[in-house]
Amino acid sequence: MSADASIPLVKNEDSPRGFAFALTAYLLWGFLPIYMKAVAHISPAEVIAHRILWSLPLAGIVLIVLGRTQDIRIALRSPRMLAMAALTASLITVNWGTYVWAIGAGHSLDAALGYFINPLFSIFLGAVVLKEKLRPAQIGAIVLAGLAVVVLAVDSGGIPWISLTLTISWGLYALFRKTLPLGPNQGFFLEVLILSVPALFYVLYLEFGSGAGHFYRTGWADTALLLGCGLITAVPLMIYANGAKLLKLSTIGIMQYIAPTMIFLIAVFIFKEPLGTARMIAFPLIWAGLFLYTWSMLRGSRGR
Numbered sequence: 001m002s003a004d005a006s007i008p009l010v011k012n013e014d015s016p017r018g019f020a021f022a023l024t025a026y027l028l029w030g031f032l033p034i035y036m037k038a039v040a041h042i043s044p045a046e047v048i049a050h051r052i053l054w055s056l057p058l059a060g061i062v063l064i065v066l067g068r069t070q071d072i073r074i075a076l077r078s079p080r081m082l083a084m085a086a087l088t089a090s091l092i093t094v095n096w097g098t099y100v101w102a103i104g105a106g107h108s109l110d111a112a113l114g115y116f117i118n119p120l121f122s123i124f125l126g127a128v129v130l131k132e133k134l135r136p137a138q139i140g141a142i143v144l145a146g147l148a149v150v151v152l153a154v155d156s157g158g159i160p161w162i163s164l165t166l167t168i169s170w171g172l173y174a175l176f177r178k179t180l181p182l183g184p185n186q187g188f189f190l191e192v193l194i195l196s197v198p199a200l201f202y203v204l205y206l207e208f209g210s211g212a213g214h215f216y217r218t219g220w221a222d223t224a225l226l227l228g229c230g231l232i233t234a235v236p237l238m239i240y241a242n243g244a245k246l247l248k249l250s251t252i253g254i255m256q257y258i259a260p261t262m263i264f265l266i267a268v269f270i271f272k273e274p275l276g277t278a279r280m281i282a283f284p285l286i287w288a289g290l291f292l293y294t295w296s297m298l299r300g301s302r303g304r
Contacts, residue, residue: 018246022255025240028232030262033103033111035232037271039225040104042214046206047100047229048093049199050215054230056196059189062238071186072193082194084180088173089191095169096233102162108267109279113148114166115260116286119253119293120145121171129175137296144289148282155278184241188234253297257290 039047063069075081102111120141126132134142152160180187206213214222244252264283267273275283 014248014251015246018243019251021239021243022247022252023243023258025236025243026255026258027262028236028239029259030266032232032236032259033108033263033266034270035225035228036100036103039100039222039229042222042226044097044100044104045202046214047226048096049202050226051096051229051233052093052192052195052199053203054227055192055234056189056230058230058234059185059192059238062185062234063189066185068183068186071182072190075182075186075190081180081182081190084176085182085187085190086194088177088180088187089194091169091173091176092191093195095166095173098162098165098169102166106271106273107162108263108271109273109275110160110162111166112260112263112267113152113160113279113282113286114163115170115263116257116283116290117145117148117163117167118170119256120286120289121167122174123293125171125175135296137292137299141289141292141296144285144292148285148289151282151285152278155276184244185238188237188241192234250297254294 036047063072075085099111102108123134123138124142127134149160149164152163177187180190182190203213203215207215207217211217215226216223247255268275
């Protein structure tokens with residue numbers, strides 16, 4: 001995932017430690033809608049700004065402990081690396097903002113659908129951008145995902161923009177992130193470092209300019225929730241990044257369904273969002289596509 005030659009290569013095999021890391025990250029992401037629901041009364045832009053600001057010191061501490069701060073110094077002197085980090089930072093901001101808004105506005109099922117579609121979109125990107133050859137099962141999986149989107153579009157009279165925005169922003173983020181020659185922890189720190197400047201100005205404007213901020217004006221509960229945005233953003237990402245290095249790609253490919261499955265269950269059974277006829281058709285189509293994708297991936301892994 002990284003072109004950084006200083007990052008040691010790991011064997012392509014699973015380890016209990018890597019599984020524990022990845023499972024922890026996916027479970028944290030799975031429960032994230034409950035936290036986002038708790039901050040739904042705060043504007044998504046303010047929530048995102050605090051996610052950025054309070055992630056920065058946490059990510060910085062991790063780099064200091066790991067002794068990888070030199071990588072950041074090198075990156076800051078490279079215009080190309082800064083430009084790529086600015087691009088990935090912009091994409092992750094779009095993804096976070098859409099997700100936060102969707103949960104608060106009662107569209108958790110649309111968010112779950114977006115992350116279910118994402119692996120299939122990544123296959124599509126690999127074929128279009130990287131000219132990777134698709135196996136028949138992969139083509140079938142993409143067709144099923146496309147049918148699901150068509151069903152939702154016909155039912156709503158427009159494209160399912162929440163799901164597609166989450167899918168496309170995260171898929172492009174993952175694609176371009178691979179071109180950033182930094183390790184996962186260093187790359188995340190550089191992204192939030194770039195975003196922290198506009199985030200800080202926006203928070204200062206809300207608190208001291210417009211008076212619409214929630215950091216200390218509306219009670220200790222809002223302040224604690226906004227401070228916690230750093231934890232719920234940085235911790236799962238860095239745990240996942242370290243777990244992924246200790247697992248096979250096929251294992252990560254299967255485990256990535258944990259979070260959207262949890263989001264789906266929370267949306268239906270806790271948030272009581274209605275499924276509706278179109279979603280009851282679209283979700284099975286996506287799940288069938290994911291089955292084909294997983295079967296093809298595991299078959300290819302055994303072949304290798």
